[in-house]
Amino acid sequence: MSQQTTLSAVVPKFAEFIRQLPTVYDLATCEEETLHQLWSGLGYYARARNLKQGAQLIVEQLHSYFPQSYQEWLKIPGCGPYTAAAIASICHNEKVACIDGNVVRVVSRLLALSQDVWSQSGRSVIQAHLAHMIPGDRPGDFNQAMMELGATVCRKTKPLCTLCPLQQHCQALARNCIAECPPKKPRRDFVDVELAALLLWHKSTDTLALVEREVGFLCKTIGFPLIPEIDRPAVEKALSSLSKLQFELPNKFSHTITHHRISGKALVANLDVTADSLPWQELSFPQPFHWVKSSVIAAKLSTALDNKVFKLFQEYYITSE
Ligand code: SF4
Known part of the structure; x- marks a missing residue:
């Protein structure tokens, strides 16, 4: 929960999460809507989805026994x-170092490293030094101490060196x-990406099509079909035979994911028949579609980008009705 989210936001959410889902079995079998509600406000919903997938793997394949080593934990989705x-050293006393941005800073200052410590090879250097430093008897305490030292004493700016227990070294x-x-x-330079979001909508049942994206920088996310602007005329043509109404929402969406700066418009196609039979593969379109009621769709969307698109759709209909 605390990845990319402040602890002050996490603590009350964590307490409620544990109260409602106290065991790995409860998490593995909970309703998507419960998970979404427990996670709301924390953002990056993909983490919650991974957490549930990890719990399912533990319940279904490991008979509810938790992995016992670093290598085994690495096989759990989202881990x-x-x-x-962190888990292997703190819970299983395994001698393996946790490396986050704070630890990288402490080690590079301790050793006065001037090389690029953020690259893969730089990480290996940090890892090699930590392997010498980490004690065999209390590796979890060591990891927590290093992370805390970086967060509170060896700060990015104005480190508190006079208070630092490592100043002699x-x-x-x-x-x-x-x-x-x-x-x-x-x-890293930004890459601008122009996409159209496709809102395939059965107005009579108020359902919209979602897809699981399997390639590209949005891989492993669930949301509205997204098409490169260049493919849009072909998609519009394919849809014209099925769609009662095809139009573009007036406002643009924009979103940044890592170094991708995405922007575009949403295209709404009000369908009266199923769109599943169209030759989408020829248009490099993700398949299959999952038709979801608009009243519960927010719980299924796994990126902030999709939430923004859905919000534009809702705003348009609230103001036009
Ligand atoms: S706080 Fe100061 S003395 Fe301690 S590790 Fe960081 S830079 Fe070195």
Whole structure:
């Protein structure tokens, strides 16, 4: 929960989450709507979806026994190296280092590293140093201490070196080069992406089509079909035989995901028959469609981009009706 979200926002949400879903079985079998409601306000809903998938794997394949090692935790959906290392070291006393941005900063200052510590090879250097530093008896305490030290003492700006328990060992302090350690992350240029969001709508049943995206930077997300602007004329032509009404919502949506700056308009197609039979594969269109009632669709959307598109759709109908 606390990835990309402040602890002050997480604490009350966490307490309620644990109250309603106290076991891995409860999480694995909970309704999507319950999960969505418990997660609302935290953002990045894909994390909740991964959490549930992880719980399902533990219940169904591991008979509700939790993995016992770093390598086993890595196989759980949504559990990357950082989470796996945190659980393995804190819960199972495994000697494996947690590496987050705070730890990278502390280690690069301790060793006065001037190389790019943010790249894969830089990470390996940090990891190798931590492997020497981490004690065998209390690896979880060590990891928590390093993360806390980075968050509260060895801060990005104005580190509190006089309070630091590591000041005797700190090479950046000794060489007066704290400001250069670690070097800044190289800035990645933004890529502008123009997309059209397709709102395939059965007005009579008030259902909209969702797809699971399997490729590209939105891979493993669920939302409205998105088409590159260049494919739009072909899609509009394909839809014209099925659609009673096809029009564009007046307002543009825009959203940034990692270094992709996405913008575009939503195209609404009011269908009176199913669109599933159209040759979408020829148009490189994700398949199959999941038809979802608009009253519950918000719980299914896994990105803020899709939420923005749906909000435009709702606003349009509220003002036009
Ligand atoms: S002495 Fe200062 S720069 Fe060095 S690790 Fe401690 S807080 Fe960070």
